[in-house]
Amino acid sequence: MDVLLDIFGSANFWAAAIRIATPLIFGVLGALLCERAGVLNLGIEGIFVAGAMAGWLAVYLGAGLWGGVLVAALAGATFGLLHAFLTIILGLSQHVSGIGITLLATSISYFTYRTSLPSVTSPPRIAPFQPIAIPVLSDLPFLGPALFQQTALTWLALFMVALIAFVLYRTPLGLAIRAVGDNPASVEAQGLSVRGLRIGAVVTGSALMALGGAFLTMSAFDAFFFGMINGRGWICIALVVFASWQPGKALLGALFFGAFDAFQIRLQAEIGQVVPGQIFLMLPYLLSILALVLVARKADYPRALLQPWTKGQRH
Amino acid sequence: MTLRLEPRANASLGLRLSVSIASGLAALLIVAIPVLAAAGNPFTAYILMAQGAFGSMFALSETLNRATPLILTGLAATIAFRARLWNIGAEGQLYMGALAAVLVGSGLLQLPPALMVPAIMLAGFVAGGLMMIVPTLLKQRFGADEVVITLLLNFVVILLIQMLIEGPLKDPLAMGWPQSVPLLAEARFDKLIPRLRMHWGLVVGLVAALVLWFMVRKSVLGFEIKAVGENKAAARFAGIPVDATMLKVALISGGLAGLAGVSEVAGVKFYLSADLSPGFGYSGIVVAMLAGLSPIGSVLAAVFIAAVFVGADSMSRATGISSYIADLVVALSLLCILVGSFFLRFRIAGIGRRVEV
Numbered sequence: 001m002d003v004l005l006d007i008f009g010s011a012n013f014w015a016a017a018i019r020i021a022t023p024l025i026f027g028v029l030g031a032l033l034c035e036r037a038g039v040l041n042l043g044i045e046g047i048f049v050a051g052a053m054a055g056w057l058a059v060y061l062g063a064g065l066w067g068g069v070l071v072a073a074l075a076g077a078t079f080g081l082l083h084a085f086l087t088i089i090l091g092l093s094q095h096v097s098g099i100g101i102t103l104l105a106t107s108i109s110y111f112t113y114r115t116s117l118p119s120v121t122s123p124p125r126i127a128p129f130q131p132i133a134i135p136v137l138s139d140l141p142f143l144g145p146a147l148f149q150q151t152a153l154t155w156l157a158l159f160m161v162a163l164i165a166f167v168l169y170r171t172p173l174g175l176a177i178r179a180v181g182d183n184p185a186s187v188e189a190q191g192l193s194v195r196g197l198r199i200g201a202v203v204t205g206s207a208l209m210a211l212g213g214a215f216l217t218m219s220a221f222d223a224f225f226f227g228m229i230n231g232r233g234w235i236c237i238a239l240v241v242f243a244s245w246q247p248g249k250a251l252l253g254a255l256f257f258g259a260f261d262a263f264q265i266r267l268q269a270e271i272g273q274v275v276p277g278q279i280f281l282m283l284p285y286l287l288s289i290l291a292l293v294l295v296a297r298k299a300d301y302p303r304a305l306l307q308p309w310t311k312g313q314r315h
Numbered sequence: 316m317t318l319r320l321e322p323r324a325n326a327s328l329g330l331r332l333s334v335s336i337a338s339g340l341a342a343l344l345i346v347a348i349p350v351l352a353a354a355g356n357p358f359t360a361y362i363l364m365a366q367g368a369f370g371s372m373f374a375l376s377e378t379l380n381r382a383t384p385l386i387l388t389g390l391a392a393t394i395a396f397r398a399r400l401w402n403i404g405a406e407g408q409l410y411m412g413a414l415a416a417v418l419v420g421s422g423l424l425q426l427p428p429a430l431m432v433p434a435i436m437l438a439g440f441v442a443g444g445l446m447m448i449v450p451t452l453l454k455q456r457f458g459a460d461e462v463v464i465t466l467l468l469n470f471v472v473i474l475l476i477q478m479l480i481e482g483p484l485k486d487p488l489a490m491g492w493p494q495s496v497p498l499l500a501e502a503r504f505d506k507l508i509p510r511l512r513m514h515w516g517l518v519v520g521l522v523a524a525l526v527l528w529f530m531v532r533k534s535v536l537g538f539e540i541k542a543v544g545e546n547k548a549a550a551r552f553a554g555i556p557v558d559a560t561m562l563k564v565a566l567i568s569g570g571l572a573g574l575a576g577v578s579e580v581a582g583v584k585f586y587l588s589a590d591l592s593p594g595f596g597y598s599g600i601v602v603a604m605l606a607g608l609s610p611i612g613s614v615l616a617a618v619f620i621a622a623v624f625v626g627a628d629s630m631s632r633a634t635g636i637s638s639y640i641a642d643l644v645v646a647l648s649l650l651c652i653l654v655g656s657f658f659l660r661f662r663i664a665g666i667g668r669r670v671e672v
Contacts (some may be wrong), residue, residue, distance in 0.1 A: 086653060096604060104646035234467055237463050241463070278475070288463075294457075
């Protein structure tokens with residue numbers, strides 16, 4: 001019990017939980033936006049890699065941190081556009097296209113990294129985003145260091161949750177996006193473009209995913225490593241189901257996973273001799289599967305998810 | 316004359332074959348761009364790749380050696396995708412097959428080779444099959460999406476393997492390397508030709524392709540799979556046992572991926588380690604798509620993909636161009652075949668020149 005108290009009682013733990021959750025927040029939001037519009041985007045794992053690499057490389061080449069964020073978002077948007085072309089314009093399998101995007105984005109990022117920096121043994125580093133202490137709030141005992149000393153990208157992620165939730169539920173655009181994933185025929189009847197809305201959602205969602213990757217190389221770490229994404233994207237796909245396609249629940253899900261991950265790292269340090277570390281590393285995946293199984297039946301998924309749309313189509 | 320698209324009822328074998336080949340060539344052509352960006356000459360690069368993949372008996376053996384697991388994982392994806400069961404978990408199923416082979420074949424049983432090799436193959440097939448049956452049951456019982464679950468299971472399995480080879484299965488004689496105790500000599504696949512790495516797993520793959528071809532073309536199960544893949548509701552209405560068919564597909568698909576693991580561990584490595592597969596499970600998806608879900612085509616597609624990897628390694632050593640170029644060709648092949656499949660479903664026709672379908 002002392003161990004648990006030590007862990008949960010440390011501001012450091014809660015700060016780490018939010019840090020680990022940040023890329024997931026971007027990723028879940030991006031995936032959620034795509035799926036709300038009716039398009040599953042399994043390219044997320046690769047788009048994470050592309051965002052991480054492109055953002056980092058841009059900063060390394062002198063673009064500045066926010067320049068790097070922009071480059072990462074553009075890289076994500078480009079792969080989103082490709083996915084949109086294949087699935088929305090050509091109406092091809094969203095599953096296979098997504099896997100293809102993941103393979104392409106991953107290999108092109110690795111290739112570009114290797115080609116840009118051919119002969120380095122240890123990865124070069126950049127000066128990443130520094131934590132921004134919110135005045136007054138960050139001086140609070142315990143809560144200050146735990147919650148109010150994060151980097152700009154974490155604040156951006158939290159802002160995006162609010163923005164996406166606002167757009168989805170409080171604006172005509174959000175209504176149209178939700179309708180296009182539920183009942184595209186009704187959107188067409190309104191004279192709106194089903195394909196245009198879907199393309200916009202997939203491109204924007206993919207740009208958001210890429211920011212999750214960029215957070216890793218430009219904020220959490222200061223370098224790019226091969227294999228650094230390591231399944232984070234797939235976890236986001238599971239989290240969207242867990243969150244029932246709602247931004248608020250997506251944030252909670254991401255924070256829960258962040259807390260869990262931060263917890264297992266610390267617990268491992270205490271009892272790692274007794275229990276193999278891999279057990280803890282397996283748990284997020286097993287929990288994701290469990291969440292999928294539990295939530296699947298009652299899930300309020302977008303009705304037109306995975307269904308291509310041709311103009312003038314009636315159901 | 317405006318162009319428009321007409322649905323195509325049935326694509327001929329010749330057309331499907333040319334779309335597959337054109338997709339592979341298109342991927343190679345697009346890759347010329349990053350080769351140029353890496354300050355390389357694409358022509359030289361491709362010639363070096365072809366030489367590295369086929370230029371000598373040794374090169375050919377390496378290519379076929381690399382193709383062996385890809386044939387099996389390609390067939391695994393082929394059978395599943397034909398039934399619209401999205402098995403993205405071949406990587407994990409491969410490792411489970413390898414694990415079962417090592418559990419059975421490294422001292423648990425004492426059998427003569429004539430029995431030992433079938434025993435580890437059976438164990439690997441069943442272990443891989445179970446890894447696919449569980450997500451399929453979860454899909455049927457709870458409606459849980461099998462794509463994400465099979466994907467997530469890949470990570471679980473690889474962690475399980477790491478845990479075992481650092482723990483109970485660790486070989487005490489491996490100088491501290493995290494790898495399992497080796498397979499007994501009786502459990503290993505023989506080489507096809509002395510001093511070359513090609514082994515009997517290749518024959519297993521070829522036989523599996525023939526069996527699967529026969530199954531999808533001639534058997535009742537093949538007909539049921541086709542019906543389930545095309546329209547589940549109609550199949551159910553026609554009295555086809557949809558759930559049972561899906562479970563059979565799951566067993567065969569996972570089992571084939573499991574056999575790929577058996578083949579790698581019994582034919583190449585002889586022990587289990589966490590780097591047994593450099594993504595054979597994922598490349599199998601590309602093989603199956605490139606082959607247009609044809610079992611015989613999967614053999615050819617697997618050789619193509621294997622040649623790209625083996626050739627790129629050798630080209631990379633000669634020119635210094637990163638061997639990640641191979642992954643790039645594989646990814647582009649998948650996307651090109653996807654675009655190509657669009658032309659299999661539709662024909663482009665001019666208005667007023669309607670072609671009979």
